[in-house]
Amino acid sequence: MKRAVANTPHPLTFGLLRLLADGEFHSGQVMARQLGLSRASVHNALQGVGEFGLDLHRVRGRGYRLARPLHWLDAAAIKKQLADAGEQVQLEILDHATSTNAVLLQRTALGAPSGSVVAAEWQSAGRGRLGRTWHAALGEALTFSVLRRFACGLGALSGLSLAVGVAVLRALHELGVRDVRLKWPNDILLPEGKLAGILLEAQGDMLGPSAVVIGIGLNLRLTEAARAAIDQPAGELAAVPLSERSRVLGVLLQHLLRVLDEFAAQGFGALRAEWERNHAFRQREIRLSLPDGTTVAGVVRGVTDEGALCVETAAGERVFHTGEISLRGC
Structure with missing residues (x-):
C-alpha cells in the first residue's frame, strides 16, 4: 500500500x-x-x-x-515470466510517481497502446477505492497499472474488477499462496487482512470504444509505520522473498493478460463460478455500509454475471453494484 x-x-x-x-x-x-x-x-x-x-x-x-537491502524491479526478469505474451506489453518502471494510475491515465488520453504497463518503486499519492490512500515503503510492495483497450463500450465492462481479482488469485496460487480469498468488489485477502487492492479507472463512450486503466497494489512486506497508517487489518506476501519482486510482478502480469482476453471474449460470466468459490464472504452474514450512511444486513448469495453482489435481506434478495459500497464481515 x-x-x-x-x-x-x-x-x-x-x-x-x-x-x-x-x-x-x-x-x-x-x-x-x-x-x-x-x-x-x-x-x-x-x-x-x-x-x-x-x-x-x-x-x-x-x-x-x-537497515535492509533494496531489491529493485528488473524489466528483463519481469518480461521473462511473460514469454510470448511479452510482445503485448510495453513496460516502464519509474523510480517514483504520484500514482501509476494517474500517469497511465494521462498517457491513455494521448493514445498509449493497449498493453502499456507502468510500475513505480514508490508512490507519493497512491490511491485506493473510495479515495483511500495506499501505504507502502519503498521496495516492499508492487504498485503498477495496466492499460487495456476494448472495442465495446463502458456499459459492457461490468464485472471487470472482479475478473481482475480472479487473475490476481490465479497468480498467487502459482506462487504457492493458497490461503488467499477475494472480497467484493476489488480486494484480495489473507487470513490476517488485506493483501492487495484493485482500482479501475475508465475512459470512453457507452457504445465504444473504451479504455480501462487497471491499478493494482500488493503488499510484499509491511513496516510497522505502514501498518500504523492503515485503517484496517493488512496482510503481506511473506512466503515470497523480496528478492523475487520482479518474478511476482511478471506472474501477475501473465495471468492478468490471460484473464483480460477471457473477459473480452466472454465477459465476467465465464469467470463468475471461480470468483464465487473464492469469495471470503460466501454464504455469510454481512453488513453493507452505503455512501448515504445507511447499512443493509443480510446473507451473501453470490454475484451476477455483471459482478453485482446478491444479498438476501429481511425484505428479500437485493442486488448491489460496485463502486460506492463498503463490505464488512459481521
Missing part, C-alpha cells in the same frame, strides 16, 4: 539509494565521486529518506547504510 507525502523526491536520491541497495556501508565521499557530486550534495539528497519507509544509518568514519 502507498504512502502520501507532499514533497517530490530529491532528483539525486534514487541514484544514491541504488548504490546503497546492498545494505552495506558506503562512504559519502566515495558515493560523491561515483556520481560526480559534492559530499554536501550526498548529505542533502539523503535527508528525508524516512518518508520512503527506509531506515538509513549514518556512522562517522563508515558512511551510510540501509
